[in-house]
Amino acid sequence: MRGMIGRPLQRIVRNLIHVLAAVCAFCIAGVVVLVSPAMAQDQPGMSLSQNFPGNAKVVMTAGSSTEQSQVMHVGNLGPSTAEVATEQTAPAGIDVNWLNPAKTIEPGQTIDFTFGITVAKQVAPGTYPIIATVKQTNVPTVPGKTVYAPGVSAQMRIVVTGDGAHVNVTAIDANGGGPIEGQLTLAAYEDDEQGLVLAETKGSKISKDVAPGRYIARFQLQGVSDKEVPFDVKANETKNIQIKVETVAFTIVAARPVPNPNKVASAKITAIVSNQVTPVKGPVKIVMDVSLNGEHLETVDLKTVGTLPKGNTEAHETYVPEQGWKYGSYGFNFKLVAPDFTIQKQADGFTKARPWWMFALAALALLLFLWWLIAWRRRKRDEEEVPAQGPPEPPAPINV
DSSP states (O other): OHHHHHHHHHHHHHHHHHHHHHHHHHHHHHHHHHHHHHHHTOSOOEEEEESSOTTEEEEEETTOBOOSOEEEEEEEOSSSOEEEEEEEEOOTTEEEEESSOEEEEOTTOEEEEEEEEEEOTTOOSEEEEEEEEEEEOOOOOOTTSOOOOOEEEEEEEEEEESOOEEEEEEEEETTTOSBOOEEEEEEEEETTEEEEEEEEEEESEEEEEEOSEEEEEEEEETTEEEEEEEEEEOTTOEEEEEEEEOOEEEEEEEEEEEESSSSEEEEEEEEEEEEOSSOEEEEEEEEEEEEETTEEEEEEEEEEEEEEOSEEEEEEEEEOOTTOOOSEEEEEEEEEEOSSOEEEEEEEEEEEOOOHHHHHHHHHHHHHHHHHHHHHHHHHHHHHHSOOOOOOOOOOOOOO
């Protein structure tokens, strides 16, 4: 009896041991699977993005150059430090000028490599391909095996022309007319897209020799909307481009009616002016022109300052017309008036409608008039249908 119980128990224990062994083997195999991908990542690699279109076409004249503003953003995807160097493939007379020809990139790090292009005077007109390359140089060698040395490249087409032109780009304050400093860029413009950057500066003016073609000038300044001007330049032409920048502008204008309780009692007025560059000497006024049904009603002074400071200037008022509210549509046009310029912005208006009982009376009067008109026409029709009676006939003679 004891042996009959012991054998099943041994089988159960044996099966449990087999199961535990299988689980352990599976766990060990899982560890190996998890480790293997990490080992597979121990390979060098590089990533690339750039600030110009791939295979971009750049029109240049012989003897000209671009700014060192073409940027290749190169990243290290490998597990160790990458020592990199730059090189270029270009025909004789066309040079790629690297601002930073050699660098070290740490794992996971991305570094910018910047270059410009120079075309010698002796280069004949034509189209020339160039290739700019960044490659890793410290890849370990393995005897008898081909080792992968990572590198990234960017391509361009340099179109050399025989004719030249000149461009002057100036950024000015649209309100005062004076120069304004910011990020100013001159670039080629092809297929409605910015191409290679020819010149850029943190200032207010660019003067550049260019080839005939189409270009775009762009101005950027924090707090001010970007401005860009595309334009064409002909051979032997001097082109003067002005980018007018709105440095002072209304950011918010509003006139909201305040009912009390079922009619307009007043209007809450809000005007906020943003000045992003320099203080504006005054006096500077913020005024509001009010119109009724399209006709000027009155002008209201909201605020006056001796100097408009940099930043936001706000004006808040509660408005009631001098003659009281009348029925009709009100419009509100806000103006900032400075000694050298005036800017304005229209706010949404509102309508003071007549009360409902006036419409009810008008509708009732119309119904009464229609009822009277119908009754009058019916009576007139009845009179026309009755035959007219002539004079009575004389009595017949009596024979005696």
